[in-house]
Amino acid sequence: MGKSKLWDRQQLLVAFDLYFRLRFGQFDHRNSTVIYFANLIGRTPSALAMKLSNLASLDPVITSSGRSGLTGASTADRTMWLEMKTDWLAFSEQMNAVVSTLGEPLQDVMPxxxxxxxxxxxxxxxxxxxxxxxxxxxxxxxxxxxxxxxxxxxxxxxxxxxxxxxxxxxxxxxxxxxxxxxxxxxxxxxxxxxxxxxxxxxxxxxxxxxxxxxxxxxxxxxxxxxxxxxxxxxxxxxxxxxxxxxxxxxxxxxxxxx
Structure with missing residues (x-):
């Protein structure tokens, strides 16, 4: 899947899931978990790491601390962030549903x-x-x-x-x-x-x-x-x-x- 293609909803749900599972300092293309899930969703580790940093720019806790992430958050990123804040329960169920179909159980990837x-x-x-x-x-x-x-x-x-x-x-x-x-x-x-x-x-x-x-x-x-x-x-x-x-x-x- 080429870098120029827009992220689909399933890919974004995986990115959102990882955003909350990883620490801010782990949004790195060399992180083994980022590499693993990037391969599963057909994105490069660099692209997934960049997406995680884009999501950080939408997080008020990150921005209020002086950290800005990246500035390339898309309209879809912003829309899904608002959706997530509006209904955490439904959004988390969607994230889990997508992640659970990808590969190994999370316990095996994230001990x-x-x-x-x-x-x-x-x-x-x-x-x-x-x-x-x-x-x-x-x-x-x-x-x-x-x-x-x-x-x-x-x-x-x-x-x-x-x-x-x-x-x-x-x-x-x-x-x-x-x-x-x-x-x-x-x-x-x-x-x-x-x-x-x-x-x-x-x-x-x-x-x-x-x-x-x-x-x-x-x-x-x-x-x-x-x-x-x-x-x-x-x-x-x-x-x-x-x-x-x-x-x-x-x-x-x-x-x-x-």
């Missing part, structure tokens, strides 16, 4: 991809469970890649101990279940504390630990959770946590439960 189990699959059909699992894999990879595979509170960088934590719980906002801006990369401990409302993130992206917890003489709690009170989280390269999602967590989970 960090793995499933994070939901609390329960009760009442779901096998087809729905499959979609949920694929969606969880996408969400995890998109969130962790944005935070460079580090806990945004502690800096822990062991992928097996990291969780792509939903800010607004999975069950409470179906439309934003797979929206990476509804996620934080957290250690398993801080994910649980966040989920229970033991801590939250304020308007200035600082950690707030509940003062209503009875933790006298608990040195582990003091060192692993309380010590982060007032400290800024590490903000991601892309897909920065959405302010209204954090506000909802503060209002309905953190303050309400304690």
């Amino acid at each position: 960090d991809v793995r499933e994070e189990p939901l609390v329960s699959y009760h009442g779901m059909t096998k087809e729905v469970i499959t979609k949920v699992r694929i969606g969880q894999s996408y969400f995890r990879t998109a969130v962790l890649s944005a935070y460079n595979n580090r806990c945004c509170i502690s800096g822990l960088a062991v992928p097996k101990l990291l969780i792509a934590s939903h800010i607004v719980p999975w069950s409470e906002d179906p439309q934003n279940r797979l929206n990476p801006t509804n996620g934080l990369a957290l250690s398993a401990l801080h994910d649980k504390a966040f989920d229970l409302g033991l801590l939250t993130i304020d308007e200035s992206y600082r950690v707030v630990v509940s003062g209503k917890i009875n933790h006298k003489n608990d040195h582990f709690f003091d060192s692993s959770i309380k010590s982060f009170h007032g400290k800024s989280i590490f903000l991601p390269d892309k897909s920065s946590p959405q302010a209204d999602f954090l506000a909802m967590h503060r209002e309905t989970i953190f303050e309400k439960r304690f």
